[in-house]
Amino acid sequence: xxxxxxxxxxxxxxxxxxxxxxxxxxxxxxxxxxxxxxxxxxxxxxxxxxxxxxxxxxxxxxxxxxxxxxxxxxxxxxxxxxxxxxxxxxxxxxxxxxxxxxxxxxxxx
Amino acid sequence: xxxxxxxxxxxxxxxxxxxxxxxxxxxxxxxxxxxxxxxxxxxxxxxxxxxxxxxxxxxxxxxxxxxxxxxxxxxxxxxxxxxxxxxxxxxxxxxxxxxxxxxxxxxxxxxxxxxxxxxx
Numbered sequence: 001x002x003x004x005x006x007x008x009x010x011x012x013x014x015x016x017x018x019x020x021x022x023x024x025x026x027x028x029x030x031x032x033x034x035x036x037x038x039x040x041x042x043x044x045x046x047x048x049x050x051x052x053x054x055x056x057x058x059x060x061x062x063x064x065x066x067x068x069x070x071x072x073x074x075x076x077x078x079x080x081x082x083x084x085x086x087x088x089x090x091x092x093x094x095x096x097x098x099x100x101x102x103x104x105x106x107x108x109x
Numbered sequence: 110x111x112x113x114x115x116x117x118x119x120x121x122x123x124x125x126x127x128x129x130x131x132x133x134x135x136x137x138x139x140x141x142x143x144x145x146x147x148x149x150x151x152x153x154x155x156x157x158x159x160x161x162x163x164x165x166x167x168x169x170x171x172x173x174x175x176x177x178x179x180x181x182x183x184x185x186x187x188x189x190x191x192x193x194x195x196x197x198x199x200x201x202x203x204x205x206x207x208x209x210x211x212x213x214x215x216x217x218x219x220x221x222x223x224x225x226x227x228x229x
Binding site for chain 1: 146153154155156159170171172173206212214215216218219220221222
């Protein structure tokens with residue numbers, strides 16, 4: 001199973017918005033609404049940001065939003081803040097009961 | 110609070126074996142699928158495998174890259190998850206994370222990670 005495709009990097013100024021894409025296939029992103037997004041700061045464990053395409057766990061600011069169209073999911077970070085500078089990974093459940101991550105995107109603020 | 114704490118990492122020679130453990134607290138461990146994920150130095154996340162609950166006969170799934178070499182098990186009486194790694198290769202050098210699978214097939218809580226270094 002190949003990793004989902006994300007852009008290597010994205011950037012924005014404080015207060016701006018940035019959108020990260022996550023492209024898969026009809027066997028993963030396009031098949032289920034089980035796409036998640038994870039944030040990872042250097043030297044830290046990943047943290048869940050978004051699950052089931054667009055749901056936020058409690059405690060995650062509403063500046064983070066997710067969507068999906070066909071085989072591509074997207075994460076938008078609005079009102080960028082300095083602490084949003086991190087690596088972001090998408091993840092998706094697969095038709096064969098496995099899981100796959102995206103290639104990761106480094107966001108610079 | 111949900112806590113996952115990995116242990117057992119360290120240095121191992123190529124071809125060797127190592128067993129990682131993960132202690133869980135703050136939730137009903139036996140009610141959750143549990144996964145292992147790793148991250149090689151400077152690289153992205155790689156899903157390794159999953160173990161289901163007792164009602165699903167503790168069945169497992171593995172990534173193709175580790176199937177036949179790695180074995181995931183659990184002991185619900187000890188709230189513990191395990192990863193037995195055999196025939197280790199230098200490419201297996203990574204931080205290994207113990208992860209809880211939550212609703213919507215997501216990975217909702219992560220341990221702090223255990224570093225495994227495969228080198229002679």
